[in-house]
Amino acid sequence: MTVPCVRVPRADGEETRAALADRDVIAEDYQITVEDGSLFIPVTNPDTVPSAYTVVERAVPVRNTQTMPEDILGFEPSYERLGEVVILDEDDPDRAREIAEAIMASDLPAETVLNRASKVKGEQRVREWDVLAGDGTEALHREYGCEFAVDLAKVYFSPRLATERHRVTEQVTAGEQALDMFAGVGPFVIPFADRGVTCVGVDVNPDAIEYLRANARHNGVEERVTAIEGDVREIVPEYANWADRIVMNLPHSAGEFLDTAIELAGDEAVIHYYDIQHEDDPFGPGERAIREAAGDEYDVDVQTRRTVRSYAPHELNVVLDVALTR
Numbered sequence: 001m002t003v004p005c006v007r008v009p010r011a012d013g014e015e016t017r018a019a020l021a022d023r024d025v026i027a028e029d030y031q032i033t034v035e036d037g038s039l040f041i042p043v044t045n046p047d048t049v050p051s052a053y054t055v056v057e058r059a060v061p062v063r064n065t066q067t068m069p070e071d072i073l074g075f076e077p078s079y080e081r082l083g084e085v086v087i088l089d090e091d092d093p094d095r096a097r098e099i100a101e102a103i104m105a106s107d108l109p110a111e112t113v114l115n116r117a118s119k120v121k122g123e124q125r126v127r128e129w130d131v132l133a134g135d136g137t138e139a140l141h142r143e144y145g146c147e148f149a150v151d152l153a154k155v156y157f158s159p160r161l162a163t164e165r166h167r168v169t170e171q172v173t174a175g176e177q178a179l180d181m182f183a184g185v186g187p188f189v190i191p192f193a194d195r196g197v198t199c200v201g202v203d204v205n206p207d208a209i210e211y212l213r214a215n216a217r218h219n220g221v222e223e224r225v226t227a228i229e230g231d232v233r234e235i236v237p238e239y240a241n242w243a244d245r246i247v248m249n250l251p252h253s254a255g256e257f258l259d260t261a262i263e264l265a266g267d268e269a270v271i272h273y274y275d276i277q278h279e280d281d282p283f284g285p286g287e288r289a290i291r292e293a294a295g296d297e298y299d300v301d302v303q304t305r306r307t308v309r310s311y312a313p314h315e316l317n318v319v320l321d322v323a324l325t326r
Contacts (some may be wrong), residue, residue, distance in 0.1 A: 100132035
């Protein structure tokens with residue numbers, strides 16, 4: 001028996017799977033298969049698949065039944081996965097422990113379960129965690145062909161932004177010079193360097209810089225990565241007019257660093273500016289701030305205005321891709 005499947009190149013498989021999952025059209029009773037460099041993702045209804053994708057009929061294996069946390073709990077818990085670390089965001093400690101026990105008893109590949117114990121705080125953007133199962137807060141996260149070691153108690157990292165990071169990565173070309181002003185453990189820097197880009201990653205968090213260097217070595221791109229601990233404003237004398245591409249992923253505060261970004265930008269540069277604003281005008285404040293910082297020095301062309309995700313009631317996390325030409 002054949003079923004409708006979306007056929008995509010293997011390199012685009014994770015992004016496509018995530019997009020189809022968001023539309024809730026993946027046929028979970030069948031296995032995703034790979035053949036001759038293509039990934040075949042079974043879907044429930046080909047009419048609901050965006051026209052940009054190719055749908056083919058294909059015989060695929062029936063998925064073996066696995067015990068999932070919801071089978072044990074009787075309800076579907078909310079969680080994120082970072083490698084084999086499962087992340088909860090539960091206010092009720094008893095409910096959190098119940099979910100953690102179900103996760104560890106299920107067939108979900110998990111070694112550790114953490115529950116968020118505080119909001120992100122401080123200049124180094126870290127939070128506290130309750131370890132409900134397993135040991136420690138370190139994870140190995142795989143994302144679009146790269147691997148990132150990360151300790152969630154020491155550095156900020158969000159697996160939710162994987163699709164957005166890949167979207168930006170697909171824009172870079174070998175030979176560029178890219179600067180990530182708030183680099184963390186390298187989720188932009190490492191894939192950029194993997195595509196032949198010379199990268200500088202800056203962060204005030206010494207643990208993040210240590211992980212960035214380790215991740216660069218692990219992914220074989222250390223020769224194209226310079227990791228700098230400190231305030232990005234301090235590197236202007238060395239990297240003024242240097243960058244072809246600048247990543248500013250520090251929502252709430254990126255606007256405070258726009259003057260520095262302008263100093264770092266080359267004669268032609270692209271800035272990826274991340275912001276959090278009210279849904280009534282999510283892009284206007286950032287665009288106005290960029291134009292003000294650029295002044296008469298650059299022509300400003302906003303190439304992309306995109307909502308990354310909902311951040312809070314009536315607040316959106318957005319990105320502007322902005323081309324500057326001196």
